[in-house]
Amino acid sequence: MKSTFQKFDKWVDEIEELLSESPQKNIIQDLLQKFREEIRNKKENSNSTDNLYKQIFHKAPIGILHYNSEGVIDACNEKFIEILNTSKEKIKGLQIEDIKNEGVKQAMENALKGKKGRYEGMYTSFTSGKTLPIRVEFHPELNEEGDWVGGIGMLEDISERYEANKKLRESEAQYRTIFEQNDSVMLLIDIDDGSIFDANPAALDFYGWNLDEITELKIGDINTLPSERVKKEMQKAQKKDSGGFHFKHRLANGTVKDVELYSGMIIVEGKHYLYSIVHDITERVKAKKELQRFKMGIDNSSDIVVMTNMNGKIEYVNNAFVQKYKYSREEVIGKTPRILQSGKYSQAFYEKYWNNLLNRRVMKGEMINKAKDGELVYIIYSTNPIVDQDGNMNGFIAIQHDITEQKEAEEELAKSLKEKEVLLSEIHHRVKNNLAIISALLELNLYQRGKDIGIEEFVRSSQMRIKAMAEVHEMLYQSEDFSHISFKEYVERLINKEYSIIDGGKRKVTFKTNIDEVELNINQAIPVGLMIDELIMNAIKHAFIEKDEGCIYINLDKIGEQIKLSVKDDGIGFSNDVDLTETDTLGMTLLKVLNQQLKGNLQFENSSAGLKCTIEFPIRDISGSSSNMLS
Structure with missing residues (x-):
């Protein structure tokens, strides 16, 4: 009994070994475990081995047949019949010689010789005509004396695995076709050590190595990154942590190319590899850099x-x-x-x-x-x-x-040219007219000389009036716009020359001025300058006769579009019997004429504290010459 149960255990082990690669492995292992439990129960509760044998034989999840020492099949289970789509009547009594498949026949004969026989492949049942992929093992059967008395065959339908393998082979063939004929650069990289397992013809053409040479390399020999970085990037690719990679790859001739690389996992011949599709983006990177430089230039x-x-x-x-x-x-x-x-x-x-x-x-x-x-x-x-x-x-x-600054400069230049044109057009008139003024002044002085004016005084007064006009022209030619002068500066310069010429420093006369910043047109500046000149000369000559010192106050205020000019001295003043507006002296005559030219209002205030003369006139941008100034 003990040997019989050992025989059953051995059959169960052989069935389990046979089905170890079956897709239904887990289910079958559960069934076999139940058989073992039944065997143990039979050991304890029953002396009948026939029932136990029958249960295992008929309940096995694989096809089982038995043949005697003569090679004649004398038993098979229902699973065997189901797999081959035949019947027990057709199977029982068949001999080994009847088997058409040489592989199966040889495996059965090996079992009769005490050896284990195996066959895996396509099989066509000659009893039913059914063709299918099978896996079958034959084991010798020994009696208690150790003699070979027959054989046991265990049959498995491996159609599912066969179809899966077929699809895998077709998939690998398809992959190989795509891999070999694709124009894109493709590499297969061993994920364990980074060695290049395969490269398609496009890759060989791009990198410049032949297949034997490139498969001797590791990806780190091509990638310019440090080896540790290459490993990290491979790990990212395996985890699909990045949609694409940008690397620099070294070619066989030493050239370095910018590449964009897309990677994923693939199984080839049962092993996992990292496949990489490589795109040469050197020109794109170059164009991008040029575009960046161009944009930077525009920016x-x-x-x-x-x-x-x-x-x-x-x-x-x-x-x-x-x-x-x-x-x-x-x-x-x-x-x-x-x-x-x-x-x-x-x-x-x-x-x-x-x-x-x-x-x-x-x-x-x-x-x-x-x-x-x-x-x-x-x-x-x-x-x-x-x-x-x-x-x-x-x-x-x-x-x-x-061109804003250029336009402003052009406008300034045009303005300057216009002013110069005006100036040049008037130079002739001004020279002629100023000479006429000088002539008129000399004539007035001669008229006054008939009233016992000394020669020196005659020359000094004429000289001062000419200086007043000359000062206007000198400042005019030094100004930027050639048609207006700063009147404050003009008065200060006039005072210095006036005092040195008229008095020669005999008296200590001081000047106090309060003059607004005003720019006057030349045709107003000359008459105003002559009036100030005349009033200063009169004060220096007549106001301080009985004094060793004196002060002359000059004020000029701009009130809206009006100018108010006052010249005052702290001298002895005039006698109350004298009506200044009715006198016909040269100075008074000149003041009246110049006041008319300015269209102004001339007033005098006389007291023992001195004489004050006030002139008010409108600011006018008078164009043309001053030919009628003294006419």
């Missing part, structure tokens, strides 16, 4: 650059735009260039401008725009349509050169 260009889409909405402005127009990028992106319109042009002008651009015409010219703060910006512009390689317009680009 930092001193010229203003604006790009719009086909609807005229701004998509890009450079730094010069931001600096000149005072708008931030966020304020203008999505807006149209209408925000820069200065109001200097009609709507028709802008419509024509836009229509020409839509008709692919390049627009060039000068324009005045307006910045955010209202400042006017003068530009020279060139606006071009942006056309792609297929001839389609994608938008517009405007390049503007700021």
Whole structure:
């Protein structure tokens, strides 16, 4: 009994071994465990081995047959019949010689010789005609004396595994076709050590090694990263932590290329590999760098650059735009260039401008725009349509050169030229007229000399009046606009020359001035200067006769568009019997004539504390000559 149960255990072990690779392995192991439990129960509770044998034989999850020492099949279970789609009647009594499949026949004969026989492959049952993939093992059967008395065969239908293997082979064949014939560079990399397992023809052509050479390399020999970094990047690829990788790969000739690499896992011949599809992006990287340099150049260009889409909405402005127009990028992106319109042009002008651009015409010219703060910006512009390689317009680009400073300089130059033209046109008249004035003054002095004026006084007064006119011209020629002078500076310069010529330092006369910053046209400056000159000369000669020192006060105030001039001394004044406005002296006559020229109001205030003369006149930009000054 003990040997019989040992025989049963051995059969169960052999069945378990046979089915170790079956897809239903777990289910079968559960069934076999139940058989073992039944065997143990039979050992304890029953002396009948026949029932136990039958249960195991018929309940086994695989096909089982038995044949005697003559090679004649004398038993099989239901599973065996089911697998071959036959019947027990057709199976029982068959001999080994009847088996058509040589592999199966040889395995059965091996069992009769005391050896284990095995066959795996396609099998066609000659009793049913069914063809299927099978796995079968034959074991010798020994009696208690150890003699071979027959054999036991265990049959498994491996159709599922066969189909799976077939699909795997087809998949691998398909992969091999794709791998070999693909124009993309492809590598298979061993995930354990990074060695290159395979490379397709495109990879061999790209890298420059043959297959034997490249499969001797590791990916770290190609990738320029340090080895530790390469390992980390491989780990990322296995985990799919990155959609793509950007590396630099070294070729056989030493050239380094920029590559974009996409990786994933694949099983080839039962082993996991990292497959990598490699794209050469060297030209793309180069173009990108050139584009970045180009963009940097535009960003930092001193010229203003604006790009719009086909609807005229701004998509890009450079730094010069931001600096000149005072708008931030966020304020203008999505807006149209209408925000820069200065109001200097009609709507028709802008419509024509836009229509020409839509008709692919390049627009060039000068324009005045307006910045955010209202400042006017003068530009020279060139606006071009942006056309792609297929001839389609994608938008517009405007390049503007700021000429605001140039325009301001041109305006200043034009103004200066105009003033010089006016000056040159009047030089002849002024020289002639000033000579006429000098002649008239000399004539008046001669008239006065008939009233016992000394020769020296005659010369000094004439000299001073000429100096007053000359000072105006000297300051005029030194000024920037050639038509106006600073009157405050003029009076100060006139006082210094006046005092040195008239008195020669005999008396201590001081001057106190309070003069507003006023610019007078030359045709007002000369008569006002002559009037101040006349009043100063009169004060120095007559006001301080009985005094060793004195003070002359000169005030000039600008009140709106009026000038109020006063000259006062702290001398002895005039006798109350004298009506200054009725006197016919040279000085008074000259003051009256000059006052008429200015269209002013002349007044005198006389007291024992001195004489004060006040003239009020309107500021006028008088053009032309001063020929009628003393006429």
